[in-house]
Amino acid sequence: MYDFFRNHQVILGPMAGVGDEVFRFLCLEAGADLTYTEMISAQGLAYDNERTFRLLDLAPNETRVAVQLFGHDPEVLAREAARVEEELSDHLAYIDINMGCPVRKIIKKGEGSALMKDPDTAFDIVKSVSRAITHPVTVKFRRGVVQGQESAVDFGLRMQEAGASACAVHGRYAAQMYHGIADWGCIERVKEALEIPVIGNGDIKSAHDALSMIEQTSCDAVMVARAARGNPWVFTQIKAALSGEDVPEPPSAKERVAMARRHAHLLAAREGTHIVRMRKHAMWYMAGLPGASAVRRELDECDTVEDFDKVFGKLEEEIDARSL
Ligand SMILES: Cc1cc2nc3c(=O)[nH]c(=O)nc-3n(C[C@H](O)[C@H](O)[C@H](O)COP(=O)(O)O)c2cc1C
Known part of the structure; x- marks a missing residue:
């Protein structure tokens, strides 16, 4: 897969509850080379859960997507990976198996990062899924499970032996959740x-971070997750830096509000006028803007696209008044 990652070096990481196709659409438009679905x-x-199937919906500009599955049963994962492959056909980049999720309700079923503690099952999963599909299978995992006990190298070697075609490594222990600093x-x-190929992940917040990670780790691609929330421009900046171009200035306050408005309208086109999930995106777009804390509570009460439009309108007036 080295060729693939040469052309897909800047990746939007999977984010459950955040990375729906509207968010992915905006990140791709801004320059991300590849997106991951939320974990499925x-x-x-x-x-045949309908809500689960909806997570496979593609954005209109998403020619290819990495579908991330989670589970613990090699047979079930293999069968469902084959269904996903059939469903998405050429739109599938590869199937990724989540072996890094630290959330309790996932690990108590032996899924996500619990698989790092059970490398034999993890091995069987990768082997079974690889046999069941023709697309590549990759694994996303962490530095280790228990703080101070790094197992990523041994685990990665086993996943490679099982047939993984690439892996993404988040440089934190599962026990750290999202605290502390990712160890590159x-x-x-x-x-x-x-x-x-190895995809590096953890704490990339800027074009400079992306270049530093590549320089320090020699990773084949970089994966950005949290820094893209309310900030699809991070991909434009990283792509420019990687091509040796000047990194564009961060967006103005007005551009941020305009993007938030667009995001809300795209969500409404997908989900109908009630778009409660826009609240958190709106907060991310507004983070750090003057006047943002004043509208925080108002955003938190928005329900429909019209509600959001009203708050965004107010913010725009305020920005004009301050000529930001
Ligand atoms: C809200 C949220 C949801 C996430 N969901 C997933 C997921 O579904 N699958 C996964 O492998 N990682 C998930 N992650 C982890 C990210 O993909 C990434 O590994 C982690 O946030 C570190 O990268 P970052 O510093 O660029 O955010 C999630 C992270 C966040 C903050």
Whole structure:
């Protein structure tokens, strides 16, 4: 997959509850080379759960997507991966298996990062899924599970042996959740040890961070998650830096409000006028803007696209008044 990642070096990471197709649409438009779906329950697909299936909907500009599945049963994962492959056909970039999620309700079922503690099952999963589909299978995992006990290199080697075509490494232990700092040294160690491509992940917030991670770890691609929330421009900046161009200035306050408005309208076109999930996106777009804290409570009460438009209108007036 080295060729693939040469052309898809800047990746939007999977984010459950955030990375729907509207968000992915905006990130791709801003320059992301590849997107991941939110993590999708293989068991949910097996039950023909309609909401789970909706997570496979593609954005109009999404020629290819990495579909991330989670589960613990190799057979179920293999069967559902084959269904996803059939459903998405050429739109599928690859199937990624989530072996990094630290959330309690996931790990108590032996899924997500719990699989790092059970490398034999993880091995069987990758092997079974690889046999069931023709597309590549990748794994996303963490530095380790228990703080101070780094297992990423050994785990990565086993996943490679099982047939993984690439892996994404988030340089935190599962026990850290999202606290502390991601250790990029761990990504470097995995990259040195493995033959398959390695995607580096954790704490990339700017074009400078992306370049530094590539320089420090020699990773084949970078994955950005949280920094893209309310900030699709991060991809434009990273792509410019990677091509040796000047990094564009951050968006103005007005551009941020305009993008938030657009996001709300795209969501409404997809979900109808009630777009409660826009609240958190709106907060992210507004973060740090003058006057943002004053509208916080108002945003938190918005329900329909009209509600959001009203608050955005107020913000725009305020920005004009301050000529920001
Ligand atoms: C709200 C949220 C949801 C996430 N959902 C997923 C997920 O579904 N699958 C996954 O592998 N990682 C998930 N992650 C982890 C991110 O993909 C990424 O590994 C992590 O946030 C570190 O990268 P960052 O510093 O660029 O955010 C999630 C993170 C956040 C904040």
